[in-house]
Amino acid sequence: MKREDIKVLLMRAPGTNCDLETVRAFRDLGVQADLVHVQKVFRDKNLLDYDILVLPGGFSYGDYVRSGAIQAKEMEYRIGKEMVEFVDTGRPVIGICNGFQVLVETGFLPGFEGRSQYPEAALANSSHGYQNRWIRMKNVGKGNCTMLAHVPEDHVISCPIAHGEGRFILPSDRREKLLQRLYDNDQIVWRYVKADGSFADGEWWDNPNGAFHDIAGICNPEGNVLGLMPHPERAYYGYLMPEWTKAGAPETYGDGRVFFDSIVKYVESKF
Amino acid sequence: MSRIVRSPHPFEHFTIDLLNATDEDLREVAETLGLGLNLDELRYIRDHYLIQERKTTDVELQTFDQTLSEHCSHKTFGGVIHTPEGTVDGLLNTYLRGLIDELEPDWCYSVFEDNAGIVDLTDEVGIAIKVETHNHPSAIEPFGGAATGLGGVIRDVLGVWANPIACTDVLCFGPLDYDYSKLPAGVKHPSYIFSGVVDGIGSYGNSIGIPTVNGATVFHEDYTGNVVVYAGCVGVLRKDQYIRNVKPGDNVLLVGGRTGRDGIHGVTFASAELTEESEEVSRPAVQIANPIEEEKIKRAIKEVSERRLGSGITDIGGGGLSCGVCETANSYGLGVEAHIDRVPLKATDMAPWEIWISESQERMLLAVPPDNLEEVLQIFEDEQVETTVLGQYNSTGEATLYHHGIKIAQLELEALFNPPKIERSTSWKPPTLEEPEIPEPDDLGAVLLKLLAAYNITSKEKVVRRYDQEVKGQTVVKPLQGWKAGPNNGAVLKPLDDSWKGVAISSGINPRYGQIDPYWMAAAAIDEAVRNNVAVGGRRISLLDNFTWGNPEYEDRLGGLVYACRACYDVGKAYGTPFVSGKDSLYNESPLGPVTPTLLITALGIVPDIRKAVTMDLKEAGNFVYLIGETKPELGGSEYYHLHRQLGASVPKLDADRSMAAYRRLTEAMDAGYVRACHDLSEGGLGVSAAEMAFTGDLGMDLELSCVPTSEEMRDDFILFSESCGRLLVEVKPENKDAFETVMTGSTVAKVGEVKEEATLTVRKGGAILVELPLEELIGAWKTPLEVPR
Structure with missing residues (x-):
């Protein structure tokens, strides 16, 4: 489909707050990006009018109970059917930070057997409390997450994290088994790495929250639902990069662009 | 009877x-x-x-x-004050607002008249800014006090129809290692207050999604009993959105959270001294924060503002509905009729007077013309925000209040807002202080390492990281620079999608100088804020004052306050930097005595093109390092003296005219592209500043002390650690040497060093090496001391 016909739905709940930079990134790529309150989506039930669904970061409903839990339950109750239908059509769903938490809480991720009734993983309290700082993550996917087909293999993106809960964990009694399953399904997409590109190996600082296996982002077995804790949208422009005054060239794009660019290119060619 | x-x-x-x-x-x-x-x-x-x-x-x-x-x-700032140098009829009008009349800047859109000051960014767009204190509540309940302080100042910016885009915070605590056994009853330990305040600000700012981009964390004995919490907010609005046109018949619309018993008599509490009983007596005065409620209000108000549907707006803060309703009616020359029983409550058994003065958080008051009411109500409903029409404005000049249809109050607004001015007298005598005799150290490097690890200099990364600094994707110069996270001078934001124009935000505060001389303390704070702003590329700077002082009913405290205000006038005039907003917090007294006279200056500058913004990290080996400004033996109140547990008397005295002339030339050099890095000299002087530039840029620096322009013959340690005002270090490419020097002609400037590949800081004098330290050791010392208690 034509780029200018691509429609992105960014759903916001009370407390969503990374919508501005996410909308800006998509619009810069020449697609239509609508920022819509969840209540309106619940009323209109028009999910399928869109080609890409994005759940931006923030603190939906204050993250009371558990991060993303309230928004997840509300969505499940009000538009659960439409959500499943949207995912089944193969269209991309992206959850960033709080959006990732919502996707885990709704059972779409990791989604070993399709959508699960209960969360199969958790994005738990981070080892060092809330932090906002820059990290590096490597694209370790082997092609299953098709929307990232235009991000080169092993490509490293620098971008910020900003969360107090985002430590990806699996049930401890089945952890290794489930990890193997994630690998078998090619579901692990982003892992935290050190400055030299090697994996953080659980070491704090490069792995900012104690995430199991340095996991920063995963997709579902079908590859069209993607969640990640870091914020590529905050690294979209050159002047947002941490050392742009040294590197010069603030007009150029930052590390995060390739992420959004790939998603748009994928939809452009696939649908 | x-x-x-x-x-x-x-x-x-x-x-x-x-x-x-x-x-x-x-x-x-x-x-x-x-x-x-x-x-x-x-x-x-x-x-x-x-x-x-x-x-x-x-x-x-x-x-x-x-x-x-x-x-x-603000009766102290509005009152008549008899000083030894004559009578001052209103500190605010004479010194702060008076500056505006003197300077007549054509870019100040609204100053000292509304919830926040507004200055031009472009012809169509204005920037609103406000900084508040929330000291007393934070002393009683650090988390809630600090969180609601931030919530309140964000509402101030909403209260001029602006969309908040950034926050600032400056926090002043007692020493974290304060001896528990010395704490008087009723005073909480600084480390407890520290963790609560830091978390409180983080939890509010992060949840509402506004980045905290600038601030400071300061430690001083005097803050042990009087914690100081400054929270600021910057907003953006199209100037034609700034509507203040309330007419009789317009609706009084209360929006936001429900009203409860939290925050009763908050302002009475804030206007009294803290005592042993404050905890028990005043706990209800501290409000409870709900940032998500304010996030919803923010969205709705943005919409109402953009569609220009309201005729007036104000926040419900200190004094609750009583102030919000009466003040709006009074400021438009109107009257008002309000029905207290319509207010949605958290506790249904509240008495009308409690409802009327409760300071429950996350509430705003809008004036809405009848024709627009339905549309406005729909906007708030879409954001899931509760609304109540309390009544209507009228032309009676009175506030008439009803509860279940029964009239319970009838207030003549004229009498309410025009009480007799207070009259007070002052006395302030300089304290008897002496210059200490400190033996000249053998190892300046060891001193430098100690200074880098001093609480007031050490990295505040563990505080700053608790706050989202870049949500919204507009923070171009962040509080911490690069991967090494050095301390940037100020923040630069890019508020508009379709323009490279930016705003620079910086601050200045020097608590220790206030114990020597409040006038020079204030002058130094203004200079520091302005210098930090210039250092990132800011110009056309406006200022905000936030005084934290002791009980003004004591003549000495008030005397010091008057001198500080005079400094604001004198320096503001010399710098051409008007004050556009401010707030004073007085009565900061505890069982441990008064707070050290503290003035926070916040500076807001314009950056014409953010692509030319300058950061403080060294950029390239081989470049030259210049020092702007003259170094004098001014170490009174310095970190260096403090290392020796001395205060001293030689407080830095600002030469305002020479400093500003140098800043203007520096700005010109930046615009021409000659400045690769720039860092101000403040706590710890030249030595600390040079070290910070080097380890942040991961490049070494050679420094030659004999090249430093000094006012007189000075000891090496004094040259290296003096805190004289008006100084900056600048990195310039060799090929721009001549051009840079030409632009700077007329100001004190000297090439004092070079950037080198080798990762060490080397300080020489003549042939002798005074300091030779690896960057790793310097940054290690700088990052070590401050652990956030968990």
Whole structure:
């Protein structure tokens, strides 16, 4: 489909707050990006009018109970059917930070057997409390997450994290088994790495929250639902990069662009 | 017979007979109702009702109490003050607002008249800014106090129809290693307050999604009993969105959270000294924060503002509805009728006076013309925000209040807002201080490492990282620079999608100087804020003042305050930097004594093109390092003296004219692209500043002390650690040497060093090496001391 016909739905709940930079990134790529309150989506039930669904970061409903839990339950109750239908059509769903938490809480991720009734993983309290700082993550996917087909293999993106809960964990009694399953399904997409590109190996600082296996982002077995804790949208422009005054060239794009660019290119060619 | 009589109404309501009340009677009434009014004010109210020929009510007296409180009416800054140098009729009008009349800047859109000051960014777009204090609540309940402080200042910016885009925070604590056994009853330990305040600000700012981009964390003994929490907010609005045109018949619309018993008598509490009993007596004065409620309000108000559907707006903060409703009516020359029983409550058994003055958070008051009401209500409903039409504005000049249809108060606004000015006298004598005799150290490197690890210099990364600094994707120069996270001078934001224009935000604060001389303390704070702003590329700078002072009823405290205000006028005039907003917090006294006189200056500058913004990290080996400004033996109040537990007397004295001339030339050099890095010299002087530039840029620096321009022959340690104002380090490419020097002609500037590949900081004098330290050791010392307690 034509780029200018691509429609992105960014759903916001009370407390969503990374919508501005996410909308800006998509619009810069020449697609239509609508920022819509969840209540309106619940009323209109028009999910399928869109080609890409994005759940931006923030603190939906204050993250009371558990991060993303309230928004997840509300969505499940009000538009659960439409959500499943949207995912089944193969269209991309992206959850960033709080959006990732919502996707885990709704059972779409990791989604070993399709959508699960209960969360199969958790994005738990981070080892060092809330932090906002820059990290590096490597694209370790082997092609299953098709929307990232235009991000080169092993490509490293620098971008910020900003969360107090985002430590990806699996049930401890089945952890290794489930990890193997994630690998078998090619579901692990982003892992935290050190400055030299090697994996953080659980070491704090490069792995900012104690995430199991340095996991920063995963997709579902079908590859069209993607969640990640870091914020590529905050690294979209050159002047947002941490050392742009040294590197010069603030007009150029930052590390995060390739992420959004790939998603748009994928939809452009696939649908 | 008691003068206070319960009304026959089916709810709690009292009438009070003030006719012929003696001073003793008045005091008794005030005490019974928990009022903070002083005797002069009580007499004024008594006489007002004598002319009115009627009894008053609890609701009316509570309204007077709120409105006349120091917190709401700023009577010290508005009062008549007799000083040894003559009488000052209003500190605010004479020194701060007076500067505007003097400078006549054509880019100030609205100053000192609304919730926040507004200056031009472009012809169409304005920037709103406000900084508040929330000291007393933070001393009692650090988390809630700090969180609601931030919530309040964000509402101030919403209260001029602006969309908040950034926050600032400056926090002042007692030493974290304070001896527990020395803490008086009722004073909480600095480390407890520290963790609560830091978390409180983080939890609010992060949840509402506004980045915290600038601030400082300062430690001083005097803050042990008087924690100081400054929270600021910057917003953006199209100037034609700034609508203030309330007409009779417009609706009084209350939006946001429900009203509860949290925050009763907050302003009375804030206008009194802290005592051992504050915890118990004043706990209800601290409000409870709900950032998500404010996030929703923010979205709705942005929409109402963009569609220009309201005719007026204000936040409900100190004094609750009583101030919000009466102030709006008064400022438009109107009257108002309001129905208290319509207010949605958290606790249904609240008395009308409690509802009327409760300071429950996350509430705003809008004036909405009848034709737009439906549309406005729909906008708030879409954001899931509760709304209540309390009543209507009218042209009576009175506030008439009803509860379940029964009139419970009728306030003449003229009398409410025009109490007699207070009159006070001052005295302030310079303290007897001496210059300490400090032996010249053998190892300057060891001293430098100690200074880098001093609490007031050490990395505040563990605080800053608790705050989202870049949500919204507009933070171009962040508080911490690069991967090494060095301390940037100020923040630069890019508020508009379609323009490279930016704003620079910076601050200045020097608590220790205030103990030597409040005038020079204030001058240094202004200079530091302005210099930091210039250092990132800011210009056309406007200032905000935030005084934190002791009880102004003491002549010495007030005397010092007057001198500080004079410095604001003098330096502001010399710099061409008007004050556009401000707020004072007085009565900061605890069982440990008064707070050290503290003035926070926040500077807001314009950056014409953010692509030319400058950061403080060294960029490239081989470049030259210049020092702008003259170094003098001014170490009074310095970090260096403090290392030796000395205060000293030689406080830095700003040469405002020379400094500003140098800043203007530096700005010109930046625009021409000659400046690769720039860092101000403040706590710890040249040595600390050079080290910070080097380890942040991961490049070494050679520094030659004999090249440093000094006012007289000086010791090496004094050259390296003096805190003289007006100085900056600048990195320039060799090929721009001549051009840079030409632009700077007329100012004190000297090439003092070079950037090198080798990762060390080397300080020489003549042939001798005074300091030679690896960057790793320097940054290690700088990052070590401050652990956030978990």
